[in-house]
Amino acid sequence: MADLHHxxxxxxxxGLKKKDFSAVEVATRFLARMGGNPHHAFLDIHSExxxxxxxxSDEKIxxxxxxxLEGVPIAxxxxxxxxDFVTTAGSKMLKDYRSPFDATVVTKLREAxxxxxxxxxxxxxxxxxxxxxxxxxAVTNPxxxxxxxxxxxxxxxxxxxxxxxxxxxxxxxxxSIRQPAAFCGIxxxxxxxxxxxxxxxxxxxxxxDQAGPMAxxxxxxxxxxxxxxxxxxxxxxxxxxxxxxxxxxxxAVPAGDKPLATAxxxxxxxxxxxxxxxxxxxxxxxxxxxxxxxxSEGTDKEIQRRMEETLTLYxxxxxxxxxxxxxxxHLCIPVYYIVCAAEASSNLSRFxxxxxxHRAKNFTDLADMYEKTRSEGFGDEVKRRIMIGSYVLSHxxxxxxxxQAQKIRRMIADDFQTAFAQCDVIAGPVAPTTAWQLGDKAAxxxxxxxxxxxxxxxxxxxxxxxxxxxxxxxxxxPVGMQLIGNYLQEASLLNVAHRFQQVTAFHHA
Amino acid sequence: MSLTPQDIQRLAQLSRLQFxxxxxxxxxxxxxxFFDIVEQMRAVDTTSVxxxxxxxxxxxxLSQVIADTDEHGITLRLREDVVSEANQREANxxxxxxxxxxxxxxxKVIE
Numbered sequence: 001m002a003d004l005h006h007x008x009x010x011x012x013x014x015g016l017k018k019k020d021f022s023a024v025e026v027a028t029r030f031l032a033r034m035g036g037n038p039h040h041a042f043l044d045i046h047s048e049x050x051x052x053x054x055x056x057s058d059e060k061i062x063x064x065x066x067x068x069l070e071g072v073p074i075a076x077x078x079x080x081x082x083x084d085f086v087t088t089a090g091s092k093m094l095k096d097y098r099s100p101f102d103a104t105v106v107t108k109l110r111e112a113x114x115x116x117x118x119x120x121x122x123x124x125x126x127x128x129x130x131x132x133x134x135x136x137x138a139v140t141n142p143x144x145x146x147x148x149x150x151x152x153x154x155x156x157x158x159x160x161x162x163x164x165x166x167x168x169x170x171x172x173x174x175x176s177i178r179q180p181a182a183f184c185g186i187x188x189x190x191x192x193x194x195x196x197x198x199x200x201x202x203x204x205x206x207x208x209d210q211a212g213p214m215a216x217x218x219x220x221x222x223x224x225x226x227x228x229x230x231x232x233x234x235x236x237x238x239x240x241x242x243x244x245x246x247x248x249x250x251x252a253v254p255a256g257d258k259p260l261a262t263a264x265x266x267x268x269x270x271x272x273x274x275x276x277x278x279x280x281x282x283x284x285x286x287x288x289x290x291x292x293x294x295x296s297e298g299t300d301k302e303i304q305r306r307m308e309e310t311l312t313l314y315x316x317x318x319x320x321x322x323x324x325x326x327x328x329x330h331l332c333i334p335v336y337y338i339v340c341a342a343e344a345s346s347n348l349s350r351f352x353x354x355x356x357x358h359r360a361k362n363f364t365d366l367a368d369m370y371e372k373t374r375s376e377g378f379g380d381e382v383k384r385r386i387m388i389g390s391y392v393l394s395h396x397x398x399x400x401x402x403x404q405a406q407k408i409r410r411m412i413a414d415d416f417q418t419a420f421a422q423c424d425v426i427a428g429p430v431a432p433t434t435a436w437q438l439g440d441k442a443a444x445x446x447x448x449x450x451x452x453x454x455x456x457x458x459x460x461x462x463x464x465x466x467x468x469x470x471x472x473x474x475x476x477x478p479v480g481m482q483l484i485g486n487y488l489q490e491a492s493l494l495n496v497a498h499r500f501q502q503v504t505a506f507h508h509a
Numbered sequence: 510m511s512l513t514p515q516d517i518q519r520l521a522q523l524s525r526l527q528f529x530x531x532x533x534x535x536x537x538x539x540x541x542x543f544f545d546i547v548e549q550m551r552a553v554d555t556t557s558v559x560x561x562x563x564x565x566x567x568x569x570x571l572s573q574v575i576a577d578t579d580e581h582g583i584t585l586r587l588r589e590d591v592v593s594e595a596n597q598r599e600a601n602x603x604x605x606x607x608x609x610x611x612x613x614x615x616x617k618v619i620e
Contacts, residue, residue, distance in 0.1 A: 097604050098603060098604055099604075100597055100600035100601050100603065193564040193565070194564070194565060207562065207563045207564065208564075233586060233588070234588050234593065237585050237586050237587065237588075238563070238565060238585060240565070241586070328553075331549065331550050331553065333546060334546055334547040334549065334550040335550060337543065338547065338550075345524065349525075352525070353606055354605070354606070354613050354615055355605055355613055356604040356605055356606075357604070357606070358606070359606035359607070363616065365616055365618075366615055366616050366618050367525075369615070369616055370525045371525050371526060371527045372527065374524075374525050374526055375526050375527045375528070378526070383524075383526055383528075383536075384536065384539060384540070386524045386526065387517075387520050387521070387524055387526070387536065387540065388540065388543065389524075390520045390523040390524045391512075391516075391520050391540075394520075394523065400551060401547065401551075403560055404550060404551060404553075404555060405550065406560035406561055406562055407555035407558040407559070407560050407561070408550060408553055408555060408558075409560075409561045410558055410559060410560065410561035410567070411553075411555070411558060413561060413564070413567040414567075417567075445539055445543075446539070446542050446543060446546070449543070460564075461564060461567060462563075462564020462565070462567060462568070487567075487568050
């Protein structure tokens, strides 16, 4: 029997059901590994809460009332509010904050039987690409502790990669699940916007924020996603009124001689679209007989190579690689940072030192209390985005910035639909580089924004998308590949990822 | 077009934030750097493009599986304006900075 902490969610779940080991044994193992808080991944741990949940799970397993993931541990990004653990959102503003309720995603995963190991470090209010914007200190990458784990779900990615938890929740506003998953060599999926309830997720940019699972494999992510999603109509006005699915149902489809025939459409080989703007010249991959595309500017050669190798492998599994185009995708950085800043400046106006959170000690009057409270409680990146948001929403600038960004957002979403007329899934890099050194971009906010170039388009469109590990670069840091599906096509997307993971071992590293 | 130190002061006031002079200078440079890359976006011809405020708005083709559609397309749902939660005043005020007799305390506003 493999060590408990090396087991996947699927293996742990099966072993618990067969009573090979107990939920308390599993929880105890992970709590022991979390001792000393490796990689500074956790922000709050209460072993007595975790063990009580594990004990309750063991009782359910014993009396035959176990949920689908009964007794399997998970840890939550500190963006999800929890009654039993402090929720800070990585901000000094919410130091020691205790929510009176649990986020819907937290409740659903507990109802499925999962045991909560604690709360995971993240960028303040999920704003960041390196986890260096946490008010409680940076997270380090388990592959190289001098490097960042990615962000904003950096604690989630590091904890899964370091086997501190078999699974974690993350949130993805502009790439915050996919990019840290890629940088830490794990698998993560952001479902279609509206699949998972935002109730109890500390709000950053409401038209973009979406929860998703981070784990070792597509198989695990499918099980977790099935437990997380579903309509929450009375509590989230953007929750899709679409019946929940068993996202594992297509994992093994189709068998036999068409291993990669698309699960969603009748017959034929899976068509993987590669945006010509994203993969470069000199490519070894033949795009449907067409001329090779222009190399994406600034993307690391090692990442280009891993992409090409991965696409070649998909071809050998029977997939067709076709060239598609996302002509407006390069505008995603200004569009995204205007939209998210506008929404953030509105969402974060609730932090005024009155109803909850930090309040300044010294002030002269009410307005001064608001200003001192917010100036003390927010970090630099959060303040920058609030300022940008105030500007693009202000009188005289709204049309030129915010409205223009919303129009180009539509053009980017339309580009995807044009592309999906020619392919089943879209593949590309997750980021232009692998994980960088701690501090490298800390003083340069724009450099962080530019690193989001490949994850922002799918976020703006609200499409389901994921990251799977596809190898290492020349200094042995993990490389992720991004897969993007059309709306509500998560099960097919997970099938495509799973078929790859059936014939490769990168996700076991 | 560049932001000026006066713009920073005005935006700080709108944002209910205060900045030390050094921090305001640094911020001015950073925001101007950001708005430099915004320029490429402003040049795009978006005549007749309908703004997209929300991803659900792009899911028109899926209207058969997403409820809450009418002749205007997909509309975000509003729930009935009825009491749905039990009174949890104590739990809700547990994290408040200053509370007295169930009320949130703020500095004196009216003399």
